[in-house]
Amino acid sequence: MKAYKGYLLDLDGTVYRGNEVIPEAVHFIRALREEGIPYLYLTNNSSAPPEAVAKKLQAMGIEASPEEVYTSSMATAAYLAEKHPQGTRVHVIGEEGLHMALAQAGCTLTDQEADYVVVGIDRSFSYAKLAAAARAIRSGATLIATNRDPALPTENGLMPGNGALVAAVAAAGGTQPIVIGKPESIIVNYALKRLGTPKEETLIVGDNLMTDIAAGVNSGMDSLLVLTGYSSAADAAVSPWQPTYVADHLMAWYEKLAGGNR
Known part of the structure; x- marks a missing residue:
């Protein structure tokens, strides 16, 4: 040791x-x-911005600041910012943390023609969202997954993770993702x-x-x-x-x- x-x-x-x-x-x-x-x-976990993660930790009795948090959403945004110019068109499946990180990195979030489909955990995931993502991929968009965790540990046991959503989108789009997390x-x-x-x-x-x-x-x-x-x-x-x-x-x-x- x-x-x-x-x-x-x-x-x-x-x-x-x-x-x-x-x-x-x-x-x-x-x-x-x-x-x-x-x-x-x-x-x-891509769902929350670092400020919300820090606030959750503070409520649990842990001293924390947003600067001490690094999420898969932040890494995904950094990857796109490093590889591509600002204004990259991104179709997003995900929650607040992912939307914020991508917007702050200069990506253009769109439901129309996209260069990338980025999938993070989305607890309002639906068939309509799956179909829209698949259409974007089959029209040429590259699939990126914030992570492929199959399950999340909670106080109620293991719950479905982002990997389940990514598997559905990858199957519907006929492709495999670039995984960041x-x-x-x-x-x-x-x-x-x-x-x-x-x-x-x-x-x-x-x-x-x-x-x-x-x-x-x-x-x-x-x-x-x-x-x-x-x-x-x-x-x-x-x-x-x-x-x-x-x-x-x-x-x-x-x-x-x-x-x-x-």
Whole structure:
């Protein structure tokens, strides 16, 4: 084990489940702040802008600012801004966080002729939205997915994630998406640039082997699996994506690290 100079922390299943905070996460984040160790909340959830995510964390008793949040919507907007000029025409399936991030990046949001179809979680998803996205893709638009998470951990168990919507749009449009969020390295590289710590000295933390831990593997980073959400220890034993460390929860990791290196 080693002490890391920066952390990329997942949210759903790691810091909270739905609207319920994971108590050990509160203590861990407080410890990071007290020691001056930089961290960034790195989430595949595209629905909310960073201000809303920070407000949710604050309501749970966690000191947080929008600058500490990096979402798949923000990474998607950064990708489009980097690859294409302002005014890129985008047909969006998604909620407030995705619409805001794309607009702020200079994209033109449209229901007409589009260069891209971007799909994020949309809890008002409908057949009409599916049909419109498919028409845009078959007319030449490129499909981008903020993430492909099949399910979201909540206080009521696992609920359908954006991956279900992406699968429907990809099938209807007859194509496969460019994926921005975890487990891809695209979002991780943008987050590391914002955090300012080298990947060799940064730990990526999460509850999902297929997204968080696979993102670490794909990005050449050390990773920590916490057993507070999607994946279990039994899952980790047979997973092709092996975490560097496994802990019951965030504070168990901190206590183990403190006992060995602090």
